[in-house]
Amino acid sequence: MNKGVKEIMIKIAVMGYGTIGSGVVQVIETNQDSLCKKIGEGLEVKYILDLRDFEGDPIQSKVVHDYQIIADDPEVAVVVESMGGVEPACTFVKAMLEAGKSVTTSNKALVAAHGAELIAIAKQKNVNFMFEASVGGGIPIIRALNSCLTADRIEEISGIVNGTTNYMMTRMAEEGCDFEEVLKDAQEKGYAEKDPTADIEGHDAGRKIAILTSLIAGQQVDFEDVYTEGISKITAADILYAKQMGRVIKLLATSKQAGDTYTVMVAPFLLPKEHPLYTVNGVFNAVFVRGNMLGDAMFYGSGAGSLPTASAVVADVVELAKHIGKHIELEWRPQKLEIADYKQQSARFFVRAKAEPSAVEKVFGAVTYIDVPQLNEEVGFITSELKEADFEQKAAELGSVIQRIRFH
Numbered sequence: 001m002n003k004g005v006k007e008i009m010i011k012i013a014v015m016g017y018g019t020i021g022s023g024v025v026q027v028i029e030t031n032q033d034s035l036c037k038k039i040g041e042g043l044e045v046k047y048i049l050d051l052r053d054f055e056g057d058p059i060q061s062k063v064v065h066d067y068q069i070i071a072d073d074p075e076v077a078v079v080v081e082s083m084g085g086v087e088p089a090c091t092f093v094k095a096m097l098e099a100g101k102s103v104t105t106s107n108k109a110l111v112a113a114h115g116a117e118l119i120a121i122a123k124q125k126n127v128n129f130m131f132e133a134s135v136g137g138g139i140p141i142i143r144a145l146n147s148c149l150t151a152d153r154i155e156e157i158s159g160i161v162n163g164t165t166n167y168m169m170t171r172m173a174e175e176g177c178d179f180e181e182v183l184k185d186a187q188e189k190g191y192a193e194k195d196p197t198a199d200i201e202g203h204d205a206g207r208k209i210a211i212l213t214s215l216i217a218g219q220q221v222d223f224e225d226v227y228t229e230g231i232s233k234i235t236a237a238d239i240l241y242a243k244q245m246g247r248v249i250k251l252l253a254t255s256k257q258a259g260d261t262y263t264v265m266v267a268p269f270l271l272p273k274e275h276p277l278y279t280v281n282g283v284f285n286a287v288f289v290r291g292n293m294l295g296d297a298m299f300y301g302s303g304a305g306s307l308p309t310a311s312a313v314v315a316d317v318v319e320l321a322k323h324i325g326k327h328i329e330l331e332w333r334p335q336k337l338e339i340a341d342y343k344q345q346s347a348r349f350f351v352r353a354k355a356e357p358s359a360v361e362k363v364f365g366a367v368t369y370i371d372v373p374q375l376n377e378e379v380g381f382i383t384s385e386l387k388e389a390d391f392e393q394k395a396a397e398l399g400s401v402i403q404r405i406r407f408h
């Protein structure tokens with residue numbers, strides 16, 4: 001303990017000693033001295049809740065299997081939830097808040113489904129519920145929205161918030177390989193799960209943009225309402241066209257102001273070179289924010305992984321430790337926000353079809369053709385700006401559409 005720092009310990013518990021939980025313990029051990037200075041008191045991990053015993057591991061003496069031991073211990077002021085999934089994490093987190101402990105979580109499934117409810121319990125108990133690591137891993141986006149950008153009305157948030165799919169799209173763009181090949185590589189490297197559905201079909205990004213939109217709107221956005229397309233239908237041929245257009249294909253999670261509400265969507269988009277998200281490659285994440293006063297800002301960094309995510313969790317622990325006995329106001333009302341119908345949103349579309357140009361022009365009017373000599377049995381073209389609903393109608397009329405990707 002450093003001189004000048006009071007020899008008082010803030011005792012914390014970590015629920016779930018997996019990738020993130022073990023990272024949290026490592027961050028606290030590695031940066032113990034500087035953390036003590038920042039809090040003004042020491043930080044000690046008193047309990048680790050896990051199903052396993054971790055025999056022979058230095059943390060073995062801290063391991064408990066019953067969450068009630070933590071809830072019942074008045075010494076524990078702050079609890080980290082890093083178990084993942086909605087249950088039993090939700091039951092455990094509620095028990096901790098009810099017992100007067102502040103909680104931080106990295107669990108986007110829990111936050112997306114129960115964020116408003118858990119914040120309300122925290123307020124009632126005069127404690128705090130924080131979730132910086134649930135979106136963008138180590139990137140400080142939640143606190144930025146909750147405190148640094150509160151002077152603004154946020155008009156747009158568009159992010160690359162899934163490292164797995166960004167790694168895959170980057171490899172496809174750089175090497176021209178096919179989706180299946182790149183998925184296998186991502187699984188071998190540990191970037192993609194054995195069952196990759198949540199990442200490649202955009203569900204993970206959907207939960208994250210639902211959380212971000214709930215925060216900027218101040219009320220509940222259900223991720224089930226978010227229109228979601230993944231990257232599993234993107235092919236090497238699409239990449240050839242993208243290159244020809246000087247664009248890249250990225251899986252974006254976007255939320256755009258539409259009157260009193262937002263249009264929220266996860267889908268692959270074609271980005272031009274000048275877009276700030278164009279150069280975000282590999283497993284990196286980035287969140288682009290447009291405020292009505294601020295203009296544009298971008299947050300970039302490591303969106304996943306043990307230590308980057310744990311860094312955000314421990315930053316929350318520090319914040320929670322500094323605010324013991326004081327609830328920090330956070331607007332996320334439980335009333336559900338009706339998000340705008342994405343079919344009323346307009347975009348330009350890149351389309352591949354097995355059709356003659358005359359048929360294309362009859363349906364879509366003037367279009368811009370993109371010629372990829374290797375793909376001479378189809379036609380590639382860019383439409384003028386169309387409402388989603390109108391595009392769907394025209395695509396059905398043309399028939400034989402192989403692919404369509406939105407411009408951003």
Ligand code: HSE
Nearest residue numbers: 161162163164303304
């Ligand atoms: N699978 C997620 C990703 C992990 O790739 O971003 C972090 O939420």
